[in-house]
Amino acid sequence: VKSEIEHYTSLYENEQSRKTLTETVPPSWVFVQERFNALIANANHGLSFVGEIVEHFKSHPGGCMVSIGSGPGALEMEIARHLENQNLEYKIICMDINPNVLALGRERAESEGLKMSFIEKDINELTLEENYYDLIMCHASLHHLINLEHIYYEMNRSLVSDGKVVVLDIATRNGYLMWEETYKVVQDIWKVLPEKFKYNHTSYSEKRLEATYENRDYTGDSMECIRSQDVLPLLNEYFVRQTFVPFTSISRRFLDTMYGPNYDITQELDRAVMEFIWQLDNYYISNNILKPETFFGVYTKGVVGPRPKKALDLNQRSVR
Numbered sequence: 001v002k003s004e005i006e007h008y009t010s011l012y013e014n015e016q017s018r019k020t021l022t023e024t025v026p027p028s029w030v031f032v033q034e035r036f037n038a039l040i041a042n043a044n045h046g047l048s049f050v051g052e053i054v055e056h057f058k059s060h061p062g063g064c065m066v067s068i069g070s071g072p073g074a075l076e077m078e079i080a081r082h083l084e085n086q087n088l089e090y091k092i093i094c095m096d097i098n099p100n101v102l103a104l105g106r107e108r109a110e111s112e113g114l115k116m117s118f119i120e121k122d123i124n125e126l127t128l129e130e131n132y133y134d135l136i137m138c139h140a141s142l143h144h145l146i147n148l149e150h151i152y153y154e155m156n157r158s159l160v161s162d163g164k165v166v167v168l169d170i171a172t173r174n175g176y177l178m179w180e181e182t183y184k185v186v187q188d189i190w191k192v193l194p195e196k197f198k199y200n201h202t203s204y205s206e207k208r209l210e211a212t213y214e215n216r217d218y219t220g221d222s223m224e225c226i227r228s229q230d231v232l233p234l235l236n237e238y239f240v241r242q243t244f245v246p247f248t249s250i251s252r253r254f255l256d257t258m259y260g261p262n263y264d265i266t267q268e269l270d271r272a273v274m275e276f277i278w279q280l281d282n283y284y285i286s287n288n289i290l291k292p293e294t295f296f297g298v299y300t301k302g303v304v305g306p307r308p309k310k311a312l313d314l315n316q317r318s319v320r
Contacts (some may be wrong), residue, residue: 001097001122004144004223009100012072020102021074028260031274036247038240040296049139050075052166060162062089063134068155069123069141069180070094070103072105073116076137079113091114095123112264124310125149128158136165142229143170149308157304159315165239165299171232172293173177175217176225178253181292186253189277199315202258213253232295239299246292251281 011023025033040184041048047055057063059134065075065255070166073094094116102118109116124147131288136155145151155165173179178186190213192200218224255263263270284290290301 021072026260026262027265058136064091065135066087066093067137072101092154095121128154142231144223150310159301167297175219197262201261239302243298245296248294249290
C-alpha cells in the first residue's frame, strides 16, 4: 500500500498532470480511449461514462454520489461542472487512500466552487451509510482492491432502491497477467511488429528494446490487479447488471504507457498498425474468441445478503 501511494503521488509531480489532474498517457492510448468511449455511447443510449452519471442526477436532483478510489477526482470534477452548468443540486464525495492526490483535487474543487468533498480512506476497510447514495462511481479503482466482497456488500447496502453503480475497470487475470489465449495472440503479433514498436518505456530507468513480450505478474510488488479476475464475476453476484460493454483484449498490451510511446500518430505506418490492433481487438471480443481486459458497466441494487468476511492478510492469501 505504501508503494502504491508513492507511485501514484509521483504520477502527479509533472506540470501537465497537475494541470489536468489526470495521468499522462501517450497519444496511442488517447486513440484507444476515443474508440472505446464511442463503443460505450453506442451501447448505452448515446451516453458516455460521464453522461450516464449526469443523466441520473437530472432525475435525482439533490442526489449524492460517492466515488470509490477517486484519485484526485478529475472525472468527478467534470461531472460536477456539467451539473453546475445545468443548475442542478448535487453532492459528490471522493474517497481514496492517497492523501497527496486528494489534496490536489480538494484545492482545485474549492477554487472552482464545486460541491465536492475529499475523504482519505482505505477502501479495503470501507463502511458506507445504509440506503444513502444515489450513485456509486468506480473508475479504474476496483482492480487495486483485495476485500472485494466486503466492498461490494457495503456499496450494495448503501445504494438507494433506484440507485446505480457506474463502473469502468480492468478484468485481466490477477496480477495483470494475460489469459493464455490472449498471450498467444500477443506473442504472434509481436513476432511481426517492426522493431520500432518494441521499446519498453516503463519497466526500466531507460527505454529498452524487448525481444519477447513478457507475461509479467505485478502482484509481487504492488496492488496492481491484485484480484482483477474477480472484479467482474463479483459485480454480477452482488448487483443487477443493466448495461455491459466489453473492450480491449489486446490493445492495452501494445498501446498503453509501456509500448504506446513508440507510436507516432502523424506517421501512416504507425496509425495503420494502431488501427489494425484495435479492429482485431474488436473482432476477437465481439466473436467471444478472447476475454475482455476492460469493461464499462451500469448496475442497480441487488439483494442484500449476509455480511461477508473480509479477505485474509495479503501474505496469507493466494492471488492466483
